Amino acid sequence: MYFKLSLRNVKRSFKDYAIYFLTITFAVCLFYSFNSISAQKAMLDLSSTQSDMIDVLMRMIGAISVFISVVLAFLILFANRFLIKRRQKELGMYMTLGMSKYHISRILVMETFFIGLMSLAVGLGLGVLLSQGLSVLTGALFKVDMNAYEFVFSTEAMIKTVIYFGIIFLVVMVTNILVMSRYKLIDLLTASRKNQKLKLRKTSTAVIVFISSLILLGIAYGMMLEYGLFYDIAVFWVSIALGAVGTFLFFFSLSGFLLNVLKKNEKLYYNHINMFVLRQINSKVNSTFISMTIICLMLFFTIGVLSTGFSLKESLEKELDQTTPYDATLYDYVDGEEVGTLKEAFNNLELNEYGDTIVFTRHRTDERIINYLKPYSTRDSNKFLDQDRGVDLEVMKRSDYEELVKMQGKEPISLKGEEVLLLTNRTNLKESIRHFVEQEEKIKIRGESYPITSKGMQMLSTKTDSVAMEFMTAVLPDEMAEQLPVFSVTLNVQYEEGKQGVADEKVQEARRMLNQRSDLSTHVLGTTKTGAYERSTGTSAVAVYIGVYLGIVFLISSAAILALQQLSEASENMERYSMLKKIGVTQKGVHQSIFKQVFVYFMMPLALAIIHSIFGIKVVNDALLTAGQSSVLLPSFITAGVIIIVYGGYFLATYSGYKSIVK
Amino acid sequence: MPSIMQASHIEKYFGNKGNVTKALDDLSFDVEKGDFVGIMGPSGSGKTTLLNCISTIDTVTTGHITINSQDITKLKKKHLEKFRRDELGFIFQDFNLLDTLTAFENIALALTIQGEKPSEITSKVQATAEKLEITSVLNKFPYEMSGGQKQRVASARAIVTNPSLVLADEPTGALDSKSSRLLLESFEKLNQDLDTTILMVTHDAFTASYANRILFIKDGKIFNELVKGQDTRKAFFNRIMEVVTLLGGDADDVF
Numbered sequence: 001m002y003f004k005l006s007l008r009n010v011k012r013s014f015k016d017y018a019i020y021f022l023t024i025t026f027a028v029c030l031f032y033s034f035n036s037i038s039a040q041k042a043m044l045d046l047s048s049t050q051s052d053m054i055d056v057l058m059r060m061i062g063a064i065s066v067f068i069s070v071v072l073a074f075l076i077l078f079a080n081r082f083l084i085k086r087r088q089k090e091l092g093m094y095m096t097l098g099m100s101k102y103h104i105s106r107i108l109v110m111e112t113f114f115i116g117l118m119s120l121a122v123g124l125g126l127g128v129l130l131s132q133g134l135s136v137l138t139g140a141l142f143k144v145d146m147n148a149y150e151f152v153f154s155t156e157a158m159i160k161t162v163i164y165f166g167i168i169f170l171v172v173m174v175t176n177i178l179v180m181s182r183y184k185l186i187d188l189l190t191a192s193r194k195n196q197k198l199k200l201r202k203t204s205t206a207v208i209v210f211i212s213s214l215i216l217l218g219i220a221y222g223m224m225l226e227y228g229l230f231y232d233i234a235v236f237w238v239s240i241a242l243g244a245v246g247t248f249l250f251f252f253s254l255s256g257f258l259l260n261v262l263k264k265n266e267k268l269y270y271n272h273i274n275m276f277v278l279r280q281i282n283s284k285v286n287s288t289f290i291s292m293t294i295i296c297l298m299l300f301f302t303i304g305v306l307s308t309g310f311s312l313k314e315s316l317e318k319e320l321d322q323t324t325p326y327d328a329t330l331y332d333y334v335d336g337e338e339v340g341t342l343k344e345a346f347n348n349l350e351l352n353e354y355g356d357t358i359v360f361t362r363h364r365t366d367e368r369i370i371n372y373l374k375p376y377s378t379r380d381s382n383k384f385l386d387q388d389r390g391v392d393l394e395v396m397k398r399s400d401y402e403e404l405v406k407m408q409g410k411e412p413i414s415l416k417g418e419e420v421l422l423l424t425n426r427t428n429l430k431e432s433i434r435h436f437v438e439q440e441e442k443i444k445i446r447g448e449s450y451p452i453t454s455k456g457m458q459m460l461s462t463k464t465d466s467v468a469m470e471f472m473t474a475v476l477p478d479e480m481a482e483q484l485p486v487f488s489v490t491l492n493v494q495y496e497e498g499k500q501g502v503a504d505e506k507v508q509e510a511r512r513m514l515n516q517r518s519d520l521s522t523h524v525l526g527t528t529k530t531g532a533y534e535r536s537t538g539t540s541a542v543a544v545y546i547g548v549y550l551g552i553v554f555l556i557s558s559a560a561i562l563a564l565q566q567l568s569e570a571s572e573n574m575e576r577y578s579m580l581k582k583i584g585v586t587q588k589g590v591h592q593s594i595f596k597q598v599f600v601y602f603m604m605p606l607a608l609a610i611i612h613s614i615f616g617i618k619v620v621n622d623a624l625l626t627a628g629q630s631s632v633l634l635p636s637f638i639t640a641g642v643i644i645i646v647y648g649g650y651f652l653a654t655y656s657g658y659k660s661i662v663k
Numbered sequence: 664m665p666s667i668m669q670a671s672h673i674e675k676y677f678g679n680k681g682n683v684t685k686a687l688d689d690l691s692f693d694v695e696k697g698d699f700v701g702i703m704g705p706s707g708s709g710k711t712t713l714l715n716c717i718s719t720i721d722t723v724t725t726g727h728i729t730i731n732s733q734d735i736t737k738l739k740k741k742h743l744e745k746f747r748r749d750e751l752g753f754i755f756q757d758f759n760l761l762d763t764l765t766a767f768e769n770i771a772l773a774l775t776i777q778g779e780k781p782s783e784i785t786s787k788v789q790a791t792a793e794k795l796e797i798t799s800v801l802n803k804f805p806y807e808m809s810g811g812q813k814q815r816v817a818s819a820r821a822i823v824t825n826p827s828l829v830l831a832d833e834p835t836g837a838l839d840s841k842s843s844r845l846l847l848e849s850f851e852k853l854n855q856d857l858d859t860t861i862l863m864v865t866h867d868a869f870t871a872s873y874a875n876r877i878l879f880i881k882d883g884k885i886f887n888e889l890v891k892g893q894d895t896r897k898a899f900f901n902r903i904m905e906v907v908t909l910l911g912g913d914a915d916d917v918f
Contacts, residue, residue, distance in 0.1 A: 266781035275772060279763040579759040582720070583820065584748025584776050586741070 002103060006110040013087070019567065019653055020079045021119050023560040024165075027072045027553070028123025032154075032161045033131040034061055034549045039154035040135035045145045049531070053142065053538030057545060064546055065164070068553050073168045075557050080112070080172050082568045084179060088187075095185050105177040112176065116169040124161065128153060137548075141313070141541035143533075206256030209249050216246030221615045229623040244297060247608060251292040254604070255285035273585060276576075277596050284569060284601065291561060292605050298554035299609035299643075300616070305547035306639040307613070308620040311632045313540040319468060320536050322425060322461060325408045327355065327500065328507040329464040330514070330526035331490040335364075339486045341519055346491040349510045354503035355495040356407055360400035360462075362473070363484035365445050367393045369472045372443070376435035384428050393445065394473045396462070397481040404462050407494050419453040420445075421475040425461040425468045433457045433472060445474060446484070463490050466532040491526075504528045555643065558605070559650035566598050566654050570661040577662045594658050602651045606643075667827055667860050668694040668717070673726030675712055675883075686712040687723070688883035694828070697858040699850070701865060701874030703903070705910060709883040710864045711832070717862065718751060718830050719743045731827040748776055752821030752829040756836035758813045760805045766816045767792075767801040773820045791823045794857070795849050811842025815849060822859055831863040835870045847873040868907055872900040879906055886910060 010017065038058050046054065084091075094104050131152050139145070220243035227235050259282045263269050269278070285292060328351075334342050339361065346359045369392065370385050377385055398415055401423075405412040415421055420443055422433055437457045442449045461470060495503045507528055514524045577590050585593075621632050675687040686709045694700050704710045715721035717728060719735055728735050731750055738746055752773075753759075760769050770788045779787070792798045795815045800808050808816070814834060821829050831850075835843035851873055853859045865871050873896070879887040887906050891899045 266784070270771060270775045270779075270781040270784050272775055272778070273772065275768050275775060276761060276764060279761075279768070283763050576761055576763070579761060582753055582755070582759060583773055584744065584751075586744040586748075589776075 002107050003110060006107045007114060009107070010111055010114050013083075017083070017115060019560065019563050019650070019657065020076075020083060021115060022653070023079060023556065024076060024115070024119035025123040025126065026556050027075070028120055028161060028165060029126040029130055030549070030552060030556070031065065031068065031072070031164065032124055032127030032157050033134050034545075035065060035160055036127070036131045036134075036152060036154035036157035037061065037138060038156065039152050040131065040138050044135070044139050044142070046142070047144075047530075047534065049534040050142055050144060050538060053534070053542065054138075056538070057542045060542060060546060061549065064549065065160075068550070069164045069168065071553065071557060073171060075560055076168055076172060077175060078561065079564050080176065081179075082564045084108070084176065085568060086571050088183075091180070091183070092185055101180050101183075105180045108176045108180065109173045112169055112173050116165070116172075120162065120165055124158060127161070131157075138545070141537075141544055143317075143537050143541075203256070203260045206253045206260065209253035210257040213246050213249035213253060216242050216249065220246055224615060224619045229619050243612065244293075247296050247612075248289070248293045250608065251285065251289040251296070251604075254289075255282040258282075273580065273589060273593055276580065277593050277600075280573070280576075280593075280597050281600050284565070285604070288565060291565070295558040295561060296605035296609045296612075298558045299606055300612040302551040302555045302558075303609060303613040303639055303643065304616045304620075305544075305551040306642060307617055307636040308632050309544040309547045310635050312620060312623075313537075313544050316540050317533075317537060319427075320466065320533060322427075322459070323466065323468045324464040324529045324532050325461050326464045326492040326529065327495040328493040328503065328526070328528040329490065330507065330511055330524055331463060331488055332520075332522050332524045333488045334520075334522055335486055338520060338522070339489060342489045345514060345517070345520070346489065349491070351491075351493050351503070351506065351510065354499045354506065355493055357491060357493050358400070358403055358407060359489065359491050360396065360404065361486045362488045362490065363395040363481055364487040365393045365395055365474075365484060367445060369393050372472075373429070373432045373436055376432045376439065378431045378435070381429050381432040384426070385432075391471050394470075394487060395445070395476050395481050395484055396473055397478045398475050399478050401462075401475045404492070405460070407492065413453065413455050413458060415453055415475065415477075418450050418477055418480070420450040421453050421455070422457040423460045423462070423470070423473040423475065424457070425459060425470045427459075427468075429471060430457075430459060443474065445476075448480070450474075450476065450480075463492055464527060464529055464532060466527060466536050500530070504530055552642075552646075555646050559602075559647050562602055562605070563650045563654040563657075566601055567657050567661065570658040574662055590662065591659060594662065595655060598651065598655050598658060602647070602654075606647065665696050666693045667696045667698070667731060668862070669727075669729045670713075670717070671727050671729075673713075673716065673723045673728060675709075675716060675721070676724045685883050687716070690726075690880075690883065690885060692878060692885065692888075694860060694862060696860055697854070699854040699861045699863070699873070699875045701863050701871040701877040702880060703864075703866060703868075703871050703877055703907070703910075704880035704886070705866065708880045710866075710880050712883075713880065714830060714832055714862075714864050717828075718753065719747050749824070750827045752824060752826035754814070754817050754821045754829065754831040754834045756833040758805070758810075758817045758837070760813055760817055760820075762805045765802055765804055766797065766808065766812075769805075769816055770801075770820045770823050773824050777824055787823055788819075791819045794853065795819045809842065810838050811845055814838060814842070814846050818846070818849060818853075822853060822857070827860065829859055829861045831861060833865055833867075834863065835865065835867060840869075843870065868900060868903045871903055872896050877903060877906075879910055881910055 037054060041051065041054055044050075091104055094107075095101070131154070135152055220239045223235060223239040223242070227239075229236070259278055262278060269275055330346065332342055343359055343361075351357050368390070372393065373381060373385060401421070402412040413421055422437055422443075424430060424433055434457055437452050440452060443452050444450075461468065462473070463470075493503070493507065507526070511524055511526055514520065577594075580590060580593075581587070617632055617636065670693075671691045673687055673690050674685065677684040677686055688709075690713065702710050702713065712721065716723050717730070719738075723736055726736070730746075733746065733750075735743065735746060760766075761772070764772065767788055770791065771784050774784050774787060788801070789798070792801055795818055797812060797815050797819060800812050800816070805813055805816075814837075818831075818834075821831075834850075835846060838846060847870060850861060850863070854861055854875075861874075863870070863874060871877050875891045877889045878885055879889075887909075889899070889902055889906060894902070
């Protein structure tokens, strides 16, 4: 009998359950797809480094999934509480009929079980579909080719999903039983009749808090725009913290402030039932400003990650093209007698059987580059020069320069007499140096004055590295460069065709060997081009992947929380709307009021999140423009599309659910 | 006196074939402008059904109801909503005030729904509030008011739009006797000073004694009608009690 009753309950209250069911299904679907990455490996043509990266990704997703399942558990508990609240009267009726709490709990447990089972099944089904598409994303992120299409199914991920969600449902059941055992019959029966007390805030407080929230947000935006993304991690976190506090105060005071402002505008306030709508929103926001803040920040994260993650990754890779002109590089910072030892060691590595090699030295000047570039600083270089005051000009020999450029398959700029050429591989210094060589005739290095070549400056990397660290280098005639103390010794290798695999291993082995030699006190650094690429794409791919995973979960959670808050209010508002109808508000008017209310409620956190994101995206875009060129326009549109679909879908579901509850 | 409301031969059936309940059975009466009519009857007599039909919340099965020379049984749903908004004022047993709005806003809402000019609203609400002696609570929320105050705010909301007819459904049902008396005195005042037409449903003889005319309903039919005329309220009350005793059941039924 109880079995039948609970099954019928689920069927009957399907409308109430719709959002609950949808949310759990989405959650299961995402959870499964992102945990099925190891199975997707089958479809991808991975190198061993990439395979390692996927393993790292797997471990990270495993860890993040624990966090995500906690988020989802709270979400599901929240949704469940809403359902129970909605049905208090019904449960009260069961009790008056003489059903014991034990039996009612049993009905609830069974209902949870049905819903859980159903959403788990549907969610897993959708998840299997989604994971097929996800492997395309994985391939693109890791820059690997797809093998022939294979059907991806991960038993491991499925078992994991079932276990995690099984635990969540168990928690839900236990909470239901606990909640039931605490209810009193009278509370259940009169649940719908309680009058809500209003928390009121003084106008002056609201205005002061509101203005200070705007100031805080302004400071946060200003700091971000001023210092950019990569200036200092502390500055970054401070501005994020200021922004979060600002957001909190914003929602804390928003409704009080807005209500007071709008009240002054009689035309608006006394227009139809605007008064009622505004008061409704006011009272709701007044009691939910904490969740509003969290939702706003979650949406900001989602928008930010989805719209900039891919571009950020891409531009990091573009920078990599610039900084990896050779197939392999070994280098070391040395001076004095070790220079000779190291040079000899590099030459004896016998790497020339795999291709062309070059060993060259860089020399120290102890001249700060800021002293040259300060008058010619641009906005980009300014930020950089401010923080890296300690960077010195380096010098290299003209003959080395010519050979290095030729090895890259380019034509060196021809230099005559004492002419000096300036090099950099930093995008953010390029303009400054260009201005410098255009305006100045001569450059003074260690008291000597050299003419600057009229052929400009050059963007050039003289070794392979995963980051651009060659700030400013002067190419001097050999004999003049040799007078300066040596700063570092570098070995570059350009492989012959087809020898890449063996050569890479050989280079790594050579590096290990050098580091074991007792006559060299320092540590030889270096990387191969493949290594730099795989590490860089791998790391950024892992970051983007996890960002997307979290972003989508956050988006769904935000929308679901808003939807449930509105729907739980709908049942409380049923009476208010029937009152309105009694005093002559038309059905259409009621629907309009519901629409406005739900719309404003959904838009408030989104609107602020969008404003946050506009600044955030601008900052990222600026950072990208100085690194590699990549626009965030397309990803932003895609993000907007995703948000419109998910968020809009929840909005419409809420609106229609609200209407049917009030009817 | 022109008649503001006419009910002619109205009938209301509930149920379906084979099992029909006649809630209203060939009922006819008139309400004139400035009248204060009480409708009394025991539970199940059909008085709430009657009120619902007059207030256009429900429809009659047959017959016609004319309010302000409009036949509401022939109005379309859209017009009904407009009609209810413009011609009728409601007072309910449980006040039906919106708890999120202040007293002032609750009253103003009736005006804004009609599309009243914002500039007129404050003065109209103030004027009505003065008549009902609730100016001191205008800025309070319903939960800060007593039952009597709430019901007077609800009354203010009902009359602020100057409706043709005010319908009151057990207005004293949730009030103590002192608040009831105050409220009913306000009704009396509104009726006498402003010529407000009031139709009040109640089963309480004391409440009914404030009306000028009382219709007694039993089993969907008009069972009796009393007119106050020149009687004092006390005398009228005693006459009402007599009918109520009769209504309670015929002596024949007991034996």
